Amino acid sequence: MATQLTAINWAKVVxxxxxxLLIPLFGIHGQRQILYACMHISYCIWWLLEQKIYPDRCKQIFTEKVDTSAFIGALLIVGIFYSLPAILAFTNPTEISIAATATAIPLFYFGSLINTAADIQKTTEKAAGTGLVRTGIWxxxxxxxxxxxxxxxxxxSVVAGSLWAFLVPLSIFVLYVQRIRDKESSMKNKYQDFSDYKSKSFRLIPGIW
Structure with missing residues (x-):
């Protein structure tokens, strides 16, 4: 039986x-489509490469087993629904604005750097036997x-240039809120210093929540 990680990996390939496929179907109208394709494809490739570079991650994330229906569900949600902004970007004939470009590029690169740095630090510290990871970027x-x-x-979503595209980060946010509740309930029981860590940090959004 496959793991959640295997299902997600195949979803990235999808x-x-x-x-x-969108490129020959709808064509390249301008920078919007080029920027979107480069950003999203490079993210998916990095997701797959990161597991080769840091194989310990495969033992730490999404290790739960999934049946066929859950595997297909991951392909549909992560592989196709999460690609909704791509469809909207390629069917948007208007030129992307300077403001949108200036917003999207820092969001993408800083988001990628933050996510990768966090993953690498946690993978390294967990492999070294560290308990609660609460230093550095954490x-x-x-x-x-x-x-x-x-x-x-x-x-x-910013690159896509459509409000409908924000359904994806909104749905991911809702998913993460639930995951955070579950993880923090587990961490509270697992780590004695979690309460202290919780009192000195935010859940997800710095300075807000």
Whole structure:
């Protein structure tokens, strides 16, 4: 039986294929489509490469087993629904504005840097036998990897140039809120210093929540 990670990996492949298919279907009208394709495809490729570079991550994330229906569900949600901004970007004939470009690029790159730095630090410290990871990039935000991921998906929506595209980061935010509740309930029981960490940090959004 496959794991959640395997299902998500295949979903990333589906996303890459879908975006590549959109190019001949709808064409390249301008910078919007080029920027979107480069950003989303590079993210998917990095997701897959990161597991080769840091194989310990495969033992730490999405290790739960999934049946066929859950596997297909992951392909549909992560592979296709999360690609909604891509479809909207390629069917948007208007030129992307300077403001949108200036917003999307920093969101994407800083989001990617934050997410990757958080993953690498946690993978390294967990492999070394560290308990609760609460230093470095994790010191101020308890789920900073989610923060970076949300920034990245927000950047896709900005490039798409449609309000409908924001359904994706909104749905991911709702999912993360539930995950945060579940994880923090578990962390409270697992780590004695979690209460102190919680009192000195934010859940997801620095300075807000």
């Amino acid at each position: 996303t890459i294929a879908l975006i590549l 010191s101020g935000v308890r789920h900073v990897n989610y923060t970076g991921d949300l920034m990245r998906y927000l950047s896709f």
